[in-house]
Amino acid sequence: MAWRLANALVDLRNEVNTRWPNRDRSSDGTIGDAAHASRSSDHNPWVKDAAGVGVVRAIDIDVDGIDSGWLAEYLRQRGRNGDSRLTGGGYVILNRRITNNDFTGWHAYTGSNPHTSHLHVSFSRTRYDDRGSWGIVGGGPGPTPPSGRPTLKAGSTGQAVTELQAFLNRVYPAYSKLAVDGVFGAKTTAVVKEFQRRSGLAVDGIVGAQTWAKLGLR
Template sequence: MAFRLARALAVFRDEINSRWPTRDHASDGWIGDAAHASRGSDHNPWVKDSAGVGVVRAYDIDAGAGANTEIGLWIAEHVRTLGRTGHPALGAGSYVISARRIASPASGWAWRTYTGSNPHTSHTHVSVSLAAGGYDSLQGWGIANGGGPSPAPAPGGRPIIRHGSRGDAVREAQQRLGVHGFNPGGADGVFGARTLDATKRFQGARGLASDGVIGARTWGALLAAPPAPPAPAPVPGQRPTVRRGSKGPAVSELQRILNVWYPALPRLATDGDFGPATEARVKHMQRAAGLAADGVAGPATWRRLLGG
């Protein structure tokens, strides 16, 4: 069957690529795989245009290295704002999913908890309108030359929050605190005692005033990518080169380190068996680190993983 990408999403994709030409594309995608084809996903071309060609109305944009970080979060919030202001591509049938949250016309473009099996922490998903005038709209998205991360995000539009605050902004702050390794006790949208403590510890670690109030400077630090984990003690040169099909302690160590690097992605089994999931995670890390993404953990990859 003939199919194509919705024209509105082609404009969306091109603006993102223009703004961040060197970003990671590992989790990008639009046409669904076999898993998508087995269910009612917008990645499938089930909507037909006037010529009978299937139209894919969904696009996934890689969020950046590790968790759903600066680019993905900014795009999600930008799309949500466009939905609230009436962008033609964001009519009935459209939505955005990011970091376990979903917003759509049905909720007035307010964030609510997303309970699907994929938490969308490695990418941000955008689906456009069911109507042809929406999914094929050529109106710009204000991304290529708009505000936001270039690549580091500004916290523009996020409110000042403190102990006692509630809502989506608190939930996002809690998620970001967790990504940075400061456990706020869950992302429930309530700025309680544990979130206050985590905020003060985070501020102290980043050289900010430890007042527990999340304003512009703290938002900026929260939305930045977390620092790389400390290097383990062993010498990188002692690690053997491992690749798909390898087994043993070196593979287990590799899997453990990758889980530390990417705490918000699905955890790899530390079973010492270098399978397709481990290979995909190695490639993801290599792309983000500017290495050849061959999926082979050789000396250069080990040195970067171990902090060399």
């Protein structure tokens, strides 16, 4: 079957590539594989354009080398503000969270793929070919919005540290095997530094707004 990519998808991908030219692309994806083809998925060209050509309306963007937490929240805010390329069937998924259908917030995503290695964006079912800048390049859309979470570092204790340790163990089991004790000690610092190194952040072992955003937690 003939198929093509939605114009809005192509424009977003181009801007992501321009803003982060050295990003990892190994987890990128557009057209679905056999697993996607077996179920309802926006990676499948099930929506047809006026010429009867199937349109792929979803993209996966590798999280390595980009500020994925910021990008996910930025797209949610664009949807909340009525961006026609997202409203009417679009959504964003990252780190076991998915946007509400009106982009007012986030809620838990329980699908089989936790979307920890890539950010998923689905576009509108009707306005997927609308063109225009996404505002990601040309000076950038501004700093990461405040996280609303406390800054954590060596010596911090409490529930926020417990949540951080549990999240790191669950999402990054390959290198995070922390005791979930609410104490930000040497082992927690080491895991945070490893996460920052892999994410292209400043490796200081401090969990501030940028690290929270990269984790996809706000």
